[in-house]
Amino acid sequence: MRRRQVQRDPAHPRIGSVVVRHLRPLPVQAQFSPVYAIASADVNKDGNPDLLLGGNFEKTRVSIGKIDANHGMLFLGDGKGNFKYIPQTESGFAVKGDVRDIQILKIKN
Numbered sequence: 001m002r003r004r005q006v007q008r009d010p011a012h013p014r015i016g017s018v019v020v021r022h023l024r025p026l027p028v029q030a031q032f033s034p035v036y037a038i039a040s041a042d043v044n045k046d047g048n049p050d051l052l053l054g055g056n057f058e059k060t061r062v063s064i065g066k067i068d069a070n071h072g073m074l075f076l077g078d079g080k081g082n083f084k085y086i087p088q089t090e091s092g093f094a095v096k097g098d099v100r101d102i103q104i105l106k107i108k109n
């Protein structure tokens with residue numbers, strides 16, 4: 001698989017030939033642990049894409065200790081590029097351990 005080159009020019013970021021606009025950092029909670037998996041879905045059915053993040057790195061040296069602060073994170077999007085962190089007690093999205101992939105399943109009722 002060919003990886004696309006990401007330009008480091010913050011004024012005109014590109015992924016391949018596509019100009020990326022409106023880059024914004026995620027809320028600080030996204031920085032609590034390394035993120036290895038991101039999925040996008042409209043979790044709250046408001047028409048705006050939301051983000052589910054998973055990660056962690058538990059097999060580190062003893063002197064460093066486990067990096068396991070991510071127990072699954074939900075960020076609700078407002079459709080304008082802003083995302084709000086929703087605590088696990090509210091979202092119900094709670095996973096433990098190293099997460100390397102998130103798949104969205106559609107279940108028929």
Ligand SMILES: [Ca+2]
Nearest residue numbers: 042044046048
């Ligand atoms: Ca949504």
